[in-house]
Amino acid sequence: MDVATALYASAAVLLVIAGVVKVMRPADTAALLDDLGAPSLGSLGTVQVTFALGIFEIGLGVSALVTNIAAIAVVVGAVYVVFSATVLRAMRLGAGSCGCFGRVDAPPSWSHVIGNLALAGCAFVASAGSSPLEVMEKQPLAGVGFVILVGVLAGLGLIVFTALPEALDARKPARGVRS
Numbered sequence: 738m739d740v741a742t743a744l745y746a747s748a749a750v751l752l753v754i755a756g757v758v759k760v761m762r763p764a765d766t767a768a769l770l771d772d773l774g775a776p777s778l779g780s781l782g783t784v785q786v787t788f789a790l791g792i793f794e795i796g797l798g799v800s801a802l803v804t805n806i807a808a809i810a811v812v813v814g815a816v817y818v819v820f821s822a823t824v825l826r827a828m829r830l831g832a833g834s835c836g837c838f839g840r841v842d843a844p845p846s847w848s849h850v851i852g853n854l855a856l857a858g859c860a861f862v863a864s865a866g867s868s869p870l871e872v873m874e875k876q877p878l879a880g881v882g883f884v885i886l887v888g889v890l891a892g893l894g895l896i897v898f899t900a901l902p903e904a905l906d907a908r909k910p911a912r913g914v915r916s
Contacts, residue, residue, distance in 0.1 A: 752798030759791030769836030
């Protein structure tokens, strides 16, 4: 089984999840865009931009899962590089949320930056390999094992981006308190 393709497919699933959340609850990401000083796009406010970004993420994620167009994998990789840069900027500004999954309590963190860059790298590598559908076609039982692997990897990615930063922050002693 092609590991890069499985990770690429999990990156695509994460795009779909993040896109759905942005469409359903755009306020959290819109607040981050405001904090980052995102430029306005004509008459569109940050809520409308967030909604559009969510639709883009859903479309890109689904396209990555169902096509074998190398350019789509490259775009997925580029999007994850942009996400890394955005998280870095949010960290510098002390933002309380990365804005990715609509969770106010998911602070931007190094694990998020590194995870985004790793998924970008997998997408770039996958652009020269098999698509998720091609890998599934080669698997027994129509790729059920591959689908399960992708689901587990996407779930782990979600944990790395949301719960891991919180858990690491909880381990730090409060300021002024000796451990």
